[in-house]
Amino acid sequence: MSARDDILNALRARRGGTISAPTPDFSVVTERPWNAAEKLDRFQRMIESVHGEVHRVDEETWVDILADLLKTRGVRNLLAPLKHTIGTALRESDNPDLPELLSYDQSIEHWQPSLFNEVDAGITSTRGAIAETGSLILWPSADEPRLMSLVPPIHIAVLEADQIFATFQEALGLQHWSRGMPTNALLVSGPSKTADIEQTLAYGVHGPKELIVLVLEG
Amino acid sequence: MTEAATHLSDVRQFHPRAHAALDNPQIRANFRKAMDGLMDKRRNAFAEWDLETLRTLGANVRQQALANLPDLLEQLEKKLTTNGIQVHWARSGDEACEVIRDICVARNAKRVIKGKSMVSEEMELNHYLEEQGIEALESDLGEYIVQLAEETPSHIIMPAIHKNTGEISDLLHEKTGTDRSHDVNYLTASARQQLREKFMQADVGISGVNFAVAETGTLCLVENEGNGRMTTTVPPCHIAVTGIEKVVGTLDDAAALLALLTRSATGQHITTYFNMISRPRQPEEFDGPEAVHLVLVDNGRSSIYQDDQLLDTLRCIRCGACMNHCPVYTRIGGHAYGTTYPGPIGKILMPHLLGLDATRDLPSASSLCGACGEVCPVRIPIPDLLVRLRRESVDGDRVHESRVRGHGLKRSTWEALAWKGWQWLHVRPTLYRLGTAMGARLRRLQPTTAGAWTRYRTSPRLAPRTLHQQLRERQTGSTGAIPARQRGASQ
Numbered sequence: 001m002s003a004r005d006d007i008l009n010a011l012r013a014r015r016g017g018t019i020s021a022p023t024p025d026f027s028v029v030t031e032r033p034w035n036a037a038e039k040l041d042r043f044q045r046m047i048e049s050v051h052g053e054v055h056r057v058d059e060e061t062w063v064d065i066l067a068d069l070l071k072t073r074g075v076r077n078l079l080a081p082l083k084h085t086i087g088t089a090l091r092e093s094d095n096p097d098l099p100e101l102l103s104y105d106q107s108i109e110h111w112q113p114s115l116f117n118e119v120d121a122g123i124t125s126t127r128g129a130i131a132e133t134g135s136l137i138l139w140p141s142a143d144e145p146r147l148m149s150l151v152p153p154i155h156i157a158v159l160e161a162d163q164i165f166a167t168f169q170e171a172l173g174l175q176h177w178s179r180g181m182p183t184n185a186l187l188v189s190g191p192s193k194t195a196d197i198e199q200t201l202a203y204g205v206h207g208p209k210e211l212i213v214l215v216l217e218g
Numbered sequence: 219m220t221e222a223a224t225h226l227s228d229v230r231q232f233h234p235r236a237h238a239a240l241d242n243p244q245i246r247a248n249f250r251k252a253m254d255g256l257m258d259k260r261r262n263a264f265a266e267w268d269l270e271t272l273r274t275l276g277a278n279v280r281q282q283a284l285a286n287l288p289d290l291l292e293q294l295e296k297k298l299t300t301n302g303i304q305v306h307w308a309r310s311g312d313e314a315c316e317v318i319r320d321i322c323v324a325r326n327a328k329r330v331i332k333g334k335s336m337v338s339e340e341m342e343l344n345h346y347l348e349e350q351g352i353e354a355l356e357s358d359l360g361e362y363i364v365q366l367a368e369e370t371p372s373h374i375i376m377p378a379i380h381k382n383t384g385e386i387s388d389l390l391h392e393k394t395g396t397d398r399s400h401d402v403n404y405l406t407a408s409a410r411q412q413l414r415e416k417f418m419q420a421d422v423g424i425s426g427v428n429f430a431v432a433e434t435g436t437l438c439l440v441e442n443e444g445n446g447r448m449t450t451t452v453p454p455c456h457i458a459v460t461g462i463e464k465v466v467g468t469l470d471d472a473a474a475l476l477a478l479l480t481r482s483a484t485g486q487h488i489t490t491y492f493n494m495i496s497r498p499r500q501p502e503e504f505d506g507p508e509a510v511h512l513v514l515v516d517n518g519r520s521s522i523y524q525d526d527q528l529l530d531t532l533r534c535i536r537c538g539a540c541m542n543h544c545p546v547y548t549r550i551g552g553h554a555y556g557t558t559y560p561g562p563i564g565k566i567l568m569p570h571l572l573g574l575d576a577t578r579d580l581p582s583a584s585s586l587c588g589a590c591g592e593v594c595p596v597r598i599p600i601p602d603l604l605v606r607l608r609r610e611s612v613d614g615d616r617v618h619e620s621r622v623r624g625h626g627l628k629r630s631t632w633e634a635l636a637w638k639g640w641q642w643l644h645v646r647p648t649l650y651r652l653g654t655a656m657g658a659r660l661r662r663l664q665p666t667t668a669g670a671w672t673r674y675r676t677s678p679r680l681a682p683r684t685l686h687q688q689l690r691e692r693q694t695g696s697t698g699a700i701p702a703r704q705r706g707a708s709q
């Protein structure tokens with residue numbers, strides 16, 4: 001018999017009979033009284049507590065604010081989506097302080113070493129955020145591939161303020177995740193970190209050292 | 219000697235290792251400091267929560283998943299297959315190693331990069347792959363350090379917790395040429411550089427799974443470093459390996475367990491990354507592995523599943539809180555146990571994986587203080603399970619048959635006979651009274667030492683008067699106390 005059948009048969013032929021299990025009551029993880037402003041405040045406080053950097057911006061100003069942030073950090077280039085409005089807005093901007101804009105328009109196999117060694121920053125959109133834990137929701141896509149938010153030392157994420165959910169459960173429900181998951185979905189809460197050396201925090205161990213969140217308000 | 223054999227002899231050496239650890243001030247200081255920190259962090263992380271209700275939710279979510287385990291596994295398999303992820307099953311750790319080898323061989327893979335996976339430690343996968351000529355490199359910083367040191371993890375969440383910065387700096391210097399430094403940022407950056415090269419060269423990435431969601435066919439990974447994301451995204455092939463009990467029904471279930479897992483483990487409200495994988499790379503996508511596999515490993519779990527009480531063991535979400543709060547673990551550290559999973563969870567799980575005979579000292583390496591059971595986010599009654607395993611070690615339950623492999627190993631004819639005599643005496647009131655009265659009379663003959671028992675304790679002394687005598691005196695009022703029966707009646 002195959003391993004599969006052996007295992008499933010052993011489980012089905014359980015000696016103890018059926019297992020009783022009370023129905024879980026999820027209210028303890030779902031009921032939160034926060035209004036929109038409270039959710040934004042909480043999101044900001046939580047993600048800042050884990051070394052995330054938050055800037056509240058609007059449609060008019062965000063490109064210039066970003067250009068400043070990148071300039072002070074000496075960022076030479078920025079990987080940006082081609083189709084998403086974030087990418088188009090950046091490409092249309094005439095702000096001279098913006099770094100060179102790169103695009104992820106070919107398979108990783110064709111440019112892995114330069115992605116790993118030469119890209120300073122990546123910018124992506126988000127699908128919203130979670131106030132309770134200070135988490136960004138990312139669904140990477142062909143326009144914003146998975147490594148865009150992982151490999152460059154700086155990740156900039158753009159979040160629309162009205163897309164902040166109270167809890168992960170709320171996001172799962174209101175965005176109907178169970179109807180169809182993407183290849184990869186992520187919650188990102190701060191930059192990459194480790195405490196594996198004597199519990200001392202160090203950032204950027206494998207992923208970005210810095211996470212900058214631009215919250216688009218209004 | 220094979221590694222499995224070394225492994226076994228290590229488990230049997232529990233007592234010498236525990237003593238050595240107790241005598242090592244460095245180990246004790248490292249663990250004490252780390253565990254104190256973790257306990258505080260956990261407490262703070264749950265400060266604004268109704269923790270008991272949350273733990274009940276965690277327990278019920280896990281229990282429900284176990285109640286439907288075979289159905290959920292089939293649903294998971296179906297969903298993953300539809301999504302393009304290949305599912306494999308393995309009865310034992312060895313079988314799982316072979317499955318993984320076959321996948322590697324079919325791809326002509328020589329270099330494997332690994333994200334953290336306790337199941338792969340349980341299978342001793344690295345060692346196996348190396349024997350097959352396949353390099354397996356750990357990428358979690360703690361695991362990487364432990365692997366360079368040719369050791370095993372001493373904690374399931376923080377594998378290198380037994381080492382301090384100086385030791386790690388020396389190790390990195392010797393093995394990788396990194397300059398000696400006490401600057402953790404520098405050491406971390408240097409490891410990042412080395413491992414990035416390895417990620418680019420790797421043919422296969424192997425990871426564990428924290429929750430496998432049946433409803434959507436999604437593999438969830440919890441991590442802080444990003445090495446899990448790298449492992450599951452950069453190499454052309456990703457193999458996830460997990461125990462069969464890790465499946466849950468819905469994304470909501472996974473989210474509820476996530477809330478408990480990270481707070482219980484490290485006191486974080488959430489880890490940096492919660493990585494959900496449902497598919498290999500799609501034709502229009504530019505990165506991600508072209509092939510994704512899931513290996514479902516039984517390795518003793520289906521036999522734990524048979525018993526209503528032992529079943530609770532399978533609720534575990536591997537948070538490590540029971541270790542962090544264990545007074546024994548904190549003092550002797552993770553290596554003394556000599557098992558993949560140390561601490562309280564190890565004591566209730568390893569006997570199933572290796573047999574009670576091989577793990578004979580583990581169930582009794584506990585003061586039954588109950589801390590582990592109190593902090594467990596899925597309410598596993600660890601102390602009760604320890605007592606159950608102790609009973610099975612001596613086949614001491616005449617009503618329920620022993621079920622754990624290697625049970626009865628500590629049963630001694632003399633001890634059994636002594637208890638038989640005890641039982642015989644206790645169902646014969648006259649003889650019993652006579653016996654205890656005699657004992658009280660002859661109490662001066664009682665020896666003052668009783669072997670190991672009195673090494674750290676004084677020997678208990680028989681009372682001058684038996685309980686029956688004392689009660690009788692009370693009831694007749696000869697000591698002036700109110701008779702118990704009257705007191706009850708006057709209320």
Ligand code: SF4
Nearest residue numbers: 534535537538540594
């Ligand atoms: S037994 Fe409970 S406390 Fe221990 S690791 Fe498992 S879930 Fe965590």
